[in-house]
Amino acid sequence: MKTLGAGSPASGSLLDHYSDRIESTFKELVSQTTQLKNEWQLLHVKHGIEIRTKYLNGPVKSALGVGYLQATVADVVAVVQKLDHVAEFDHLFCDGRVVESLDDSHDVVYAAFAPGMLLSPRDFVYLESRRISADCALIACFSIESHSLVPPVPGRVRALMHGSGFVIRPVSVGETIVDEHGQSRVLAPDEAGTFCPVSYLVQVAGWRPRAGWMHTSPTPDVPRPCSLSALSPCVPRLLLRGCPPRSAGP
DSSP, X not given: OOOBSTTSSOHHHHHHHHHHHHHHHHHHHHHHHTSOGGXXXXXXXXXXXXXXXXXXXXXXXXXXXXXXXXXXXXXXHHHHHOHHHHHHHOTTEEEEEEEEEEETTEEEEEEEEOOOTTBOOEEEEEEEEEEEOSSOEEEEEEEOSOBTTBOOOTTSEEOEEOSEEEEEOOOOTTOXXXXXXXXXXXXXXXXXXXXXEEEEEEEXXXXXXXXXXXXXXXXXXXXXXXXXXXXXXXXXHHHHHOOOOOOBOO
């Protein structure tokens, strides 16, 4: 497998290598998060966040979290990008760092997760691309070919991430929102800018069931973006601590 990263092509070459995939991932992220709800199966609702999934044929499993967070677009972006805070709203996250910062909008990131129900420990090496404006924030991620600074880690399954990420936009006055208690209401004029709808798409492959476990579920490894539910009550607390931009690790 071709190795990319430090010691191989320059950062610009890496972006050139993935330019078409970056564009297609942004399109897929927008397309998947704007599909009709009847194309997704509802798993459950928590803190006003709907968790939906698609049972697809093949190795790729898709899940979607959709809900309103009481924060600005900039606030949510700051929290989800601060790797130091991820463990507070995703209890399986155990290690992560920016491997290589390519420019202001693109990073190569490593993230590792502890074993979950029926799942082995797993990790990802992925390219994160960001398009952020006053109207919308798109954070798109997908696995890249092996990176020279992140060799395989013994005991962890190197899983694959397909077209995943966040769509975060401001809410309009008069728009109907669903709060963390699951109650629907119309946004008041003085609440403009204090809520934003967030969609969190997860599409992965390689979540191998743990050896020795028996199960009857036909899809035990469907990813569930439940961290979005946990993120909702965490946002105010994390913002109080401050969320400076993350930097590349050693």
